[in-house]
Amino acid sequence: MLSRLDVQGFLRRVLNPVKRLVSAWWRRQSPSRQDRFATLGPLLSVVLFLAAIVSAFWYLRNEEIEREAEAVKRDTEMAQQQIRSRLIDNEDQLIPLQRDLANRAIDNLEFTQRAMAIARNRPEITHITWLNARRERRVSVAAIGEQADSLMTLDGNDPSMPNGHANSEPERAFQSARDRRTRVYSASFADANNTTVFQLQLPLSDRNGFAGVLIAEYAVEGLLRYSVANELTSRHAVAVLDPREQVVASTVTPMPGRRITRAPIFYEVPMAPAPGLVLRGQGYRTSIGLISNTLFWMVMALSVLTVWMLLGTWKHMRRRAQVQNALAAETNFRRAMENSMLTGMRAMDLETRISYVNPAFCAMTGFAESELIGRKPPFPYWPPDRYEENLRLLQQEMQGRSPAGGSEVKVMRKDGSIFDARMYVSPLIDPKGKQNGWMTSMTNITEAKRVRDQLSASHERFTTVLEGLDAAVSVLSVQQGELLFANRSYRLWFGADPKGHAMLAGSQLTGTTSKEEPDEEVDDYGGLPAQHLTEIGGDSREVFITQLDMWFDVRARYLQWTDGRLAQMLIATDITARRHAEAQQQQQAEKAQVTSRLITMGEMASSVAHELNQPLTAISNYCNGMVSRVRGDNIAKDDLLAALEKTAKQAQRAGQIIHRIRAFVKRSEPQRQPAFAASIVEDSVELAGIELRRRNVQIHTYVAQRLPVMRVDPILIEQVLLNLLKNAAEAIDNAALPPSRRHIELRVVPKHTAELGANIEFSVTDMGPGLPVEVIERMYEAFFSTKADGLGIGLGLCRSIIESHQGRIRAENLYNGASIVGCRFAFTIPVDIPRPEPHVPSPDKDAGTGTAHNTAATP
Template identity: 75%
Template sequence: GLILRGEGSRTSFGLIGNTLFWMVVALSALTVWMLLGTWRHMRRRMEIQRTLMDETQFRRAMENSMLTGLRVIDSEGRVTYVNPAFCAMTGFSEMELIGRTPPYPYWPQDRMEESNRLFQQEIQGRSPAGGVEVKIMRKDGSKFDARMYVSPLIDAQGHQTGWMSSVTNITEAKRVRDQLSAAHERFTTVLEGLDAAVSVVSVQQGDLLFANRSYRLWFGADAKGHGVLAGDASQQAPSSIDKDDLVDSFGGLPTQQLTEAGSDTREIHVDSLQKWFDVRTRYVQWTDGRLAQMLIATDITARHKAEEVAAQQAEKAAVTSRLVTMGEMASSVAHELNQPLAAISNYCSGIVSRVKSRSIEDEDLIAALEKTARQAQRAGQIIHRIRSFVKRSEPQRQPARAREIVEDAVELAAIALKRRRVIIHTYVAPRLPTLMCDPILVEQVLLNLLKNAAEAIDNAGLPISRRKVEVRVVQRQLEDEGDVVEFTVTDGGPGIPDGVLERLYEAFFSTKSDGMGIGLSLCRSIIESHRGRMRAENIYNDSEVTGCRFTFTLPVELDPDYVPTTRSDPPLDLITDSP
């Protein structure tokens, strides 16, 4: 059998007590250390779990709040995840989409083949990086345009587990894009259809940024035509100067001030095309932010030709008017010429008679011949003035003196006024500025006004006290015209009826039975062509009309190169012809 036997020996009591004490202390310390480690581990684990939950909730909230739809499929094409935005886009719930394989319920029935082709392209990893535009059908059958971007789905071990697609609804963006595209197409069509040349050139680089059909037709596809039309100084730069050495004239200037400035308008003649262009330029900021110059050049060749024809017709009308005036004054001119011619005839007859009878001394013969010569000179002066007045010449603006214009007009008009027993008073202010005008045309206006005044007085049968015409020329400063020289013709005639005053300058309107109605209309056209103004008014004494006043102005344009010439005849401050 088994026999157990125990033996003991007596030990020291203090030794046993110390051993047990230290064993208890060691076990207690170990227990505390293990508890502290467990507590730290639990706290760290709770923090990690809390962080993971926060991150998961954040990612979930981010996915739920995204307007972009997210869809995940595995390598076999099975849907494994969709976010709420994708469900909201398609109208399908998450339960209706998870686990579905092609054909997906959001594929349009009429685009199955195209949708399947895009799916195969996605599975094979050949989807373009820029995305692809797709058509998606909602649960209610409606469709919308979307852009889908596909990227591989990689797990934590770096293995691809499927494909993630982000889907954006681009229906509104596409609508806006289509509208912008249509507007751009319409705008381009309008620009291409314009008869005017439109071009845009970069200011710094000089590159042609845009040119429409008319520009390309006239100037080709480079910026040289733009420079010609704009009068670009760089087009005339010497060839020996390197373009890199040219300083940009716009450097440092604020772009906003340039683009907000108004357009510049000018008329340019292009010799190579034999065309006139109305050119308008302004600075714009191009789509890439560069400062550019936009130019619109309209072909105005036809207008220039029409203006030339109109000027020629106006010139012919002026010549015709002068001829008509001389025709109306023919009897007066003939009467005026008859006097010196009769005197010449008498002198010649007397000389012949006395020479035959040998009863004339040399001194008497010389005196008679001198008188004959003076009468011949007088007749020649009359003919010269008429010839200068009616001869055909191109309108030519030149420096002219108002005093000389008045003298020449009065010299011609005095013949008709004397025959009608009308007195003319003329006052020309001293030290008048030089005028830049066509003196013959202005003289024609003045002569027409004087002739009309004399006819009105004579036809009305007025007494001697009212048979007067006054011409005054003074310098004035007008608010709406500036510095001008004012010509005034005032008569003591019956005045102008109100109905006639309103139609006074209408072409072919005349109160005379034999009048052509071009006199005053032509006069106003001549004055306005000199940038002056013409007006007429009646003179009243209480309610009674006591005369008429015609006034026209010519602007003062000083020519520093003009030196006034002194005429041989005496200055005309006051001329009085007795009736």
């Protein structure tokens, strides 16, 4: 054991070094810091004391809550045990009765007497009933100990009676007791008196098997009242809840019209063996809370008062320190401000005597401070030739009539040079609110004035350039619809009316409405950030103005006007002459298309004559034969009719050939109309068949079925197909290929690509010698041809026709190793068809069902 002296010596050895360190630290602090720490010490002590009081109250409150929760838990579990003991005791009283009923040792009268004895001693039991296996009531004894003929009848719709319905709790318990042959407690339900009850069903068994049940029905409220001890219910409220958490019984009776609410402290346990019912114990705090404790608030008030007084003392000390440093800080700040300012400052008293100038003012004028302080007008920086003007301005300043935007004056430096300056004057007010002079600020505006003059000159040059443009330039306010700028060309064509801008823009004026409907004004650009609109690049479009009968190329963009408003600028260039030239060029192209068809028919003239010679010769032979047989009176009527029908058929064939050629070469405006690929292919092959038969070339045609309708000019597409077929036949014939390679394949299939979307592809494939690479690169050039008698416009027209239909045309050689074995021309026409699924095979591999035709070339 350590003695008292040893402990004191130990503490002295430990505390003395700490004391010396604290003293040394305290001496190193400045007086202001020592005052601050001296004030913070008591403040910290009060805060710690208040925290200790709050912690103590909080701890006591939590202890009380925990004790109350433990008591509620203990009483709830005790109530659970009491209810369970009561139910088990009742079972012990009912089991002998069950056994005697199963052994048929008693009759109805003896059952009634024994059931009455049990019911009188146990008021929680509403009735005891004996049912046979067919759910028929044998005997039923009420809670008052008398027989009740109205209870447990099948024809009375008694909720307590098992009725064979699956949604009945007694029925579920009956079936469970019958199947399991053991006692069963049913779930809670409402009986005929709307009282929450549950049943105990004891099965009866004899030699034949299941013989019925013995039912004891319990009232939940009665079970709670007679099972739970009064000393327990006097301490805490106990309630029974059904599976829906509704209170069905409670030891506390609520006020009429009010529900029993859950207490802040509660504990729940199942009310076994009754399924679904929950026993809830509830408790309340017996002492006042922390907020309602008067002692707590007294301690809190005293602590707050102490803190407030300490804070007041601390603020007072801080104010004293601030006042002590105010003069030095103000002096330093004023000096730094005067030295850093670029604006010259001059102060005058009421007698116009200069009382103060800053270094910037001296630097501007070149005079020293001593040369200016105390001077009266005329001042040394006034130019000699402007004394009267400057004196007049000074008098205006003294009278308070100085312009709000300042006065522009000429100032002379000490070296005699002149510069432009702007002066602003304001009165000087003393702390008592009286004026004791004037303060003038002066800024050198020589450079700014020079820049302004340059900008003005630049604006004049810019305006001159805009006025000299042949294009109309206009700027319109988006919100107000006001014409902000219009050059000479715009005024010449549209005057000063903003409607011309609206016609060029292709929209109504923005922000203008009729006077009759002021509430209908809608700002299309309200809320949109102007910066985003102005960053968008300009768009170009062509507009036709009916009043002027002129075409304009209009470029529009949004910009921010000089006053911040959002504006739209249009530059409209007259393109009427260009549009006329394009129209003439279009007419020339159409003429070239007709010319190409005429040239094609001219090249096929001999073949057409040969094709027409066959039906015409047949007609002549039929007519001569009929004339000869008629003259010899050697022809029957049927033979004459047959000959005439054959003659008419040959005439129709010749007419169809002439009609097909006439429709092909007829000049007409391009007309887009719905057309089917099969019809176009059929007409093209019929026209090309003449040339193919002449050159002994076969054609194989494949057209996929269920192709969508195209919107094209059928004659132009026929012209492209005929040109490609004729070129393929010429390539095969000129190469003198053997019969095995003298055939052409024409395929029409649907396709879908990422670049072109849905389209129909027409392809013409021949087994000819192919095309050289240099020919493929130049074959679409105007007047380029590999034929000796060719004009070089056929393929160029084909590409123009296909591209006018938003399609693409391409050519490629077919290779077998390094050898060229043919050529393939293909063009696409866009249509609206759904994109094929990935698992559908490509149309190139004959996907889907198509129609194939083979046309043999017969001489």
